[in-house]
Amino acid sequence: MPTANSSASEEAVTAALLVIGSKILSGRTRDQNVGYIAEYLTAVGSGDITADCVAKAFGVPIDTDPRALAILHEWVKTTGAEMNEARMRMTRIPEGAELILNKVSGAPGFWIGNVIVMAGVPSIMQAMLDEVAPKLKIGIPMLSETVRADAREGNIGMQLGEIAKANPGVAIGSYPFFDPQHGPNTNVVLRARDAQKLAQAKREVEEMLERVRRAQ
Numbered sequence: 740m741p742t743a744n745s746s747a748s749e750e751a752v753t754a755a756l757l758v759i760g761s762k763i764l765s766g767r768t769r770d771q772n773v774g775y776i777a778e779y780l781t782a783v784g785s786g787d788i789t790a791d792c793v794a795k796a797f798g799v800p801i802d803t804d805p806r807a808l809a810i811l812h813e814w815v816k817t818t819g820a821e822m823n824e825a826r827m828r829m830t831r832i833p834e835g836a837e838l839i840l841n842k843v844s845g846a847p848g849f850w851i852g853n854v855i856v857m858a859g860v861p862s863i864m865q866a867m868l869d870e871v872a873p874k875l876k877i878g879i880p881m882l883s884e885t886v887r888a889d890a891r892e893g894n895i896g897m898q899l900g901e902i903a904k905a906n907p908g909v910a911i912g913s914y915p916f917f918d919p920q921h922g923p924n925t926n927v928v929l930r931a932r933d934a935q936k937l938a939q940a941k942r943e944v945e946e947m948l949e950r951v952r953r954a955q
Contacts, residue, residue: 754780754785756773756776756777758770758772758773768914789856790831790832790833790849790856791831793833793851793854793856794833794834796854797833797835797851797852797854799833799834799835799851800833800834801831801832801833801834802831802832802834803827803830803831803832804830804831804832804836804838806832806838806847807829807830807831807832807838807846807847808830810838810840810845810846810847811826811829811830811845811846813845814844814845814846815845818845826846829846829847830846832847832849833849833851835851836849836850836851837849837850837851838850839855839856839857839867839870839871840867840870841858841863841866841867842866842870843860843862843863843866844858844860844863846858848867850871855871857871879932880932881930881931881932882930882931882932882933882934882937883928883929883930884928884929884930884937884941885926885927885928885929886926886927886928886929886941886944886945886948887924887925887926887927888913888924888925888926888927888948889921889924889948889952890924890925890948890951890952890955891915891923891924891925892913892915892923892925894951894955895913895925895927895947895948895951896913898947898951899911899913899927899944899947902940902943902944902947905943906936906939906940906943908931908932908933908936909929909930909931909936909937909940910929910930910931911927911928911929911930911940911944912927912928912930913925913926913927913928914926914927914928927944927948929941929944
């Protein structure tokens with residue numbers, strides 16, 4: 740990622756964004772930071788090289804894919820849109836990748852190895868996900884329990900950490916929120932694939948919260 744001391748040049752500058760955290764992965768918190776950062780960096784000259792990077796990671800060449808080109812030509816013919824340089828770039832697919840159909844805007848995504856590349860526009864991505872989902876391997880479902888803490892996140896963080904260490908098969912996250920009637924509060928979310936382990940961790944959290952509330 741470019742630094743403040745980098746000098747301007749003709750060189751193509753790129754950046755990578757990585758979003759981590761159980762709050763994001765659980766779907767309970769929606770990330771807004773990537774969109775802001777992406778727009779910000781686009782204004783200073785970053786580019787999208789996703790397909791090229793994926794091809795390089797898998798050690799395969801990338802070029803215009805005849806299947807993708809045919810799909811896009813048909814979409815352009817049907818919609819009357821222009822086949823410009825930007826759309827042509829969308830037909831570049833790593834060798835050996837499976838195409839992901841795009842019923843919204845034509846240009847397909849692709850699936851290679853354990854990497855699935857879809858469009859960034861939400862409506863298009865959602866349509867692509869509908870195409871991909873039936874082909875995904877399904878594992879043991881993740882179970883979830885939510886406990887209202889009636890306490891500030893800062894007052895229970897250490898205790899939750901101790902419970903998490905004692906229950907390695909359970910993911911425990913805290914989600915602060917503001918209750919208009921009672922002020923700052925926290926939801927504790929527990930996730931596990933084993934129902935008994937989940938129930939045990941939930942009991943420990945509830946007992947800990949009761950002790951915290953009594954001490955206040």
